[in-house]
Amino acid sequence: MTEFLFLIxxxxxxxxxxxLFAGGRMPRRxxxxxxxxxxxASAAVTLWLWPLAADQSRATLFTWFDAGSLQVPMELLFSPxxxxxxxxxxxxxxxxxxxxxxxxxxDPDIRRFFMLFNLFVFAMLVxxxxxxxxxxxxGWEGVGFCSYALIGFWYRNPVFATAGRKAFLVTRAxxxxxxxxxxxxxxxxxxxxxxxxxxxxxxLPPASVxxxxxxxxxxxxxxxxxxxxxxxxxxxxxxxxxxxxxxxAATMVTAGVYLLCRLFPLISLSPTALAVIGLVGTSTxxxxxxxxxxxRDIKKVxxxxxxxxxxxxxxxxxxxxxxxxxxxxxxxxxxxxxLFMVAGAVIHLASGEQDLFRLGRLPKRSPMLFWLLLAGSxxxxxxxxxxxxxxxxxxxAACFARQTLWWTSLGVAGLxxxxxxxxxxxxxxxxxxxxxxxxxGHGPAPRGLVWPLLPLGALALVGGLLNLPEVWGxxxxxxxxxxxxxGLSPSHGLEWGLAFVTLLLVAGAWFAIRNRYxxxxxxxxxxxxxxxxxxxxxxxSLIRFAITAPxxxxxxxxxxxxxxxxxxxxxxxxxxxxxxxxxxxxxxTSGSVSHYLVAxxxxxxxxxxxxxxxxxx
Amino acid sequence: xxxxxxxxxxxxxxxxxxxxLGVLLRRxxxxxxxxxxxxxxxxxxxxxxxxxxxxxPEGQLFALLLMAVAAAxxxxxxxxxxxxxxxxxxxxxxxxxxxxx
Numbered sequence: 001m002t003e004f005l006f007l008i009x010x011x012x013x014x015x016x017x018x019x020l021f022a023g024g025r026m027p028r029r030x031x032x033x034x035x036x037x038x039x040x041a042s043a044a045v046t047l048w049l050w051p052l053a054a055d056q057s058r059a060t061l062f063t064w065f066d067a068g069s070l071q072v073p074m075e076l077l078f079s080p081x082x083x084x085x086x087x088x089x090x091x092x093x094x095x096x097x098x099x100x101x102x103x104x105x106x107d108p109d110i111r112r113f114f115m116l117f118n119l120f121v122f123a124m125l126v127x128x129x130x131x132x133x134x135x136x137x138x139g140w141e142g143v144g145f146c147s148y149a150l151i152g153f154w155y156r157n158p159v160f161a162t163a164g165r166k167a168f169l170v171t172r173a174x175x176x177x178x179x180x181x182x183x184x185x186x187x188x189x190x191x192x193x194x195x196x197x198x199x200x201x202x203x204l205p206p207a208s209v210x211x212x213x214x215x216x217x218x219x220x221x222x223x224x225x226x227x228x229x230x231x232x233x234x235x236x237x238x239x240x241x242x243x244x245x246x247x248x249a250a251t252m253v254t255a256g257v258y259l260l261c262r263l264f265p266l267i268s269l270s271p272t273a274l275a276v277i278g279l280v281g282t283s284t285x286x287x288x289x290x291x292x293x294x295x296r297d298i299k300k301v302x303x304x305x306x307x308x309x310x311x312x313x314x315x316x317x318x319x320x321x322x323x324x325x326x327x328x329x330x331x332x333x334x335x336x337x338x339l340f341m342v343a344g345a346v347i348h349l350a351s352g353e354q355d356l357f358r359l360g361r362l363p364k365r366s367p368m369l370f371w372l373l374l375a376g377s378x379x380x381x382x383x384x385x386x387x388x389x390x391x392x393x394x395x396x397a398a399c400f401a402r403q404t405l406w407w408t409s410l411g412v413a414g415l416x417x418x419x420x421x422x423x424x425x426x427x428x429x430x431x432x433x434x435x436x437x438x439x440x441g442h443g444p445a446p447r448g449l450v451w452p453l454l455p456l457g458a459l460a461l462v463g464g465l466l467n468l469p470e471v472w473g474x475x476x477x478x479x480x481x482x483x484x485x486x487g488l489s490p491s492h493g494l495e496w497g498l499a500f501v502t503l504l505l506v507a508g509a510w511f512a513i514r515n516r517y518x519x520x521x522x523x524x525x526x527x528x529x530x531x532x533x534x535x536x537x538x539x540x541s542l543i544r545f546a547i548t549a550p551x552x553x554x555x556x557x558x559x560x561x562x563x564x565x566x567x568x569x570x571x572x573x574x575x576x577x578x579x580x581x582x583x584x585x586x587x588x589t590s591g592s593v594s595h596y597l598v599a600x601x602x603x604x605x606x607x608x609x610x611x612x613x614x615x616x617x
Numbered sequence: 618x619x620x621x622x623x624x625x626x627x628x629x630x631x632x633x634x635x636x637x638l639g640v641l642l643r644r645x646x647x648x649x650x651x652x653x654x655x656x657x658x659x660x661x662x663x664x665x666x667x668x669x670x671x672x673x674p675e676g677q678l679f680a681l682l683l684m685a686v687a688a689a690x691x692x693x694x695x696x697x698x699x700x701x702x703x704x705x706x707x708x709x710x711x712x713x714x715x716x717x718x
Contacts, residue, residue, distance in 0.1 A: 589716065589717060590714065590717055591713075591714035591715060591716040591717030592710070592711060592713075592714045592717075593710040593711075593713055594641070594644070594710055594711060597640055597641055597649075598641055601637060601640075601641055604637075
């Protein structure tokens with residue numbers, strides 16, 4: 001039965017291969033049907049095999065390679081953690097595939113799109129299920145490639161193509177650090193199996209563990225767009241909206257969090273690394289929230305919001321609550337995929353307009369979309385009793401329950417960020433409902449764009465039931481299922497207090513936003529601080545100034561000195577020398593036979609003389 | 618052996634030098650060819666003399682081979698001379714300097 005585990009990743013791969021080889025001859029409906037069916041079947045298989053996860057089933061297909069002590073089997077591990085993630089990935093993917101089929105209705109390149117989309121799901125599932133770090137790395141690079149190819153899907157626009165390249169290069173820079181961690185782990189433990197590494201973790205030298213955890217954190221930061229590798233995600237919004245929803249909100253960007261969760265037994269051995277993870281998470285969450293607050297592009301708001309929310313997940317990992325991280329990962333996947341797809345539908349309705357200040361009147365145009373937007377936004381804002389409220393509070397409660405100065409201050413920063421989150425989430429709603437002359441567009445949203453959102457909308461609202469804390473009469477189902485005790489048990493008083501504070505923050509945010517955006521407003525005047533935030537704290541300029549520009553200068557300097565010297569001047573000089581020698585030597589070739597014969601005669605005499613010399617001495 | 622080896626060697630040496638001088642000093646292509654033939658035969662004479670001296674037939678075999686090769690070489694060389702005479706209307710080697718660098 002465990003062999004069927006391989007069906008989960010292989011079904012989307014089969015879909016991708018069918019589309020790749022036979023997609024050209026298929027009608028569009030059949031092509032999208034194959035893409036959707038392969039992912040949906042994968043989701044069904046995940047559900048069917050769900051009971052296997054309880055006893056950590058594993059399945060080995062074959063040995064990928066075997067070189068001395070390095071053995072890399074194609075081994076899948078279906079742990080409760082992996083099962084949750086796999087079900088989320090396949091389920092959300094299936095819905096987004098349906099949405100994409102409608103969204104890209106008129107695109108001529110639909111075959112390439114769905115091939116890459118299915119391939120992405122395959123690579124993501126490899127990450128989720130792999131029990132071997134090298135196999136995981138294969139999926140890791142696979143999702144990176146698909147992300148690159150899909151961001152630059154409309155590659156004829158050079159800006160989009162550049163955004164794809166940027167995403168690829170930035171994540172690759174972080175992957176180098178991840179690769180170093182991988183090799184080092186193999187050097188220390190002699191294995192790449194995640195299970196074995198986690199078992200041996202306690203016997204590793206503490207200093208190495210800290211550095212390893214930081215290297216892994218860097219790799220995770222690259223994929224999850226955390227500081228300092230965050231700058232690629234806002235640009236990645238150049239891709240089609242379903243891509244943003246699937247790859248850059250629900251699944252791929254959470255791969256970093258998932259990696260840290262999988263290797264948590266190793267990482268948790270280093271308090272320093274945990275503190276750094278928490279710091280990176282909190283500062284990224286704050287950074288993303290401040291940037292999202294002023295963006296004008298609807299997709300950029302959501303992009304920065306994703307950066308911010310993934311920051312919360314990092315904070316959860318740092319605080320030691322895997323359950324909290326996974327809980328927020330799941331609820332975030334629901335409400336952020338929902339919000340992205342609503343944004344896509346809104347953009348579709350306004351015929352491609354993405355500027356928030358030129359959109360509006362959503363409730364009149366499409367009431368259904370408005371309610372879905374509201375569901376996603378309240379979950380994002382953390383309005384009490386929605387999914388986002390429970391998952392965010394679980395993370396903050398874990399921080400405060402640590403009762404040290406460091407974690408308490410990170411928790412307070414998290415609370416401030418929660419306030420900012422509520423601000424920008426509600427700002428989005430108010431701007432989209434504002435009664436203003438909006439960009440004109442065509443008819444009501446097609447049904448294919450709306451109905452895949454309904455399950456997500458429902459999950460965004462009631463997803464909190466997955467892991468309802470006991471204070472609220474729940475059973476903490478997710479926590480029991482994952483069975484990764486964090487050793488923290490927030491007191492009931494703390495949880496109630498936190499819920500109350502969150503309520504106050506949301507109410508305050510609502511009050512502030514209502515006053516500011518109730519009447520239709522024009523964009524904020526160009527103030528320097530707003531510009532600073534819109535440009536994402538000018539991180540791009542900073543990177544340009546600190547890394548790219550010096551590198552370019554170094555490159556041109558080397559080109560001028562070393563490269564020209566070695567590849568141009570030096571060989572040219574050699575050539576000239578040969579030519580000059582040849583000019584000098586050509587006088588010997590008189591072309592006259594008698595001269596040659598005389599030379600031959602002298603040659604014979606010389607040879608004879610040598611012979612004589614050798615005979616005598 | 619009636620004739621001592623030393624005499625044979627002196628004769629062949631003289632013949633070789635005579636041939637070499639002919640090759641080096643003459644301008645006429647045919648005379649140069651004759652010089653080459655003289656040199657070849659000087660070598661052939663040495664081989665035959667040495668063969669007789671050491672009572673080893675291999676030297677004579679070489680002499681026979683040498684004659685056959687020389688005959689073939691002369692055939693080709695004379696054909697070239699005839700061709701040169703026709704195309705350039707001269708067989709003075711100093712006039713042939715088309716290979717000058």
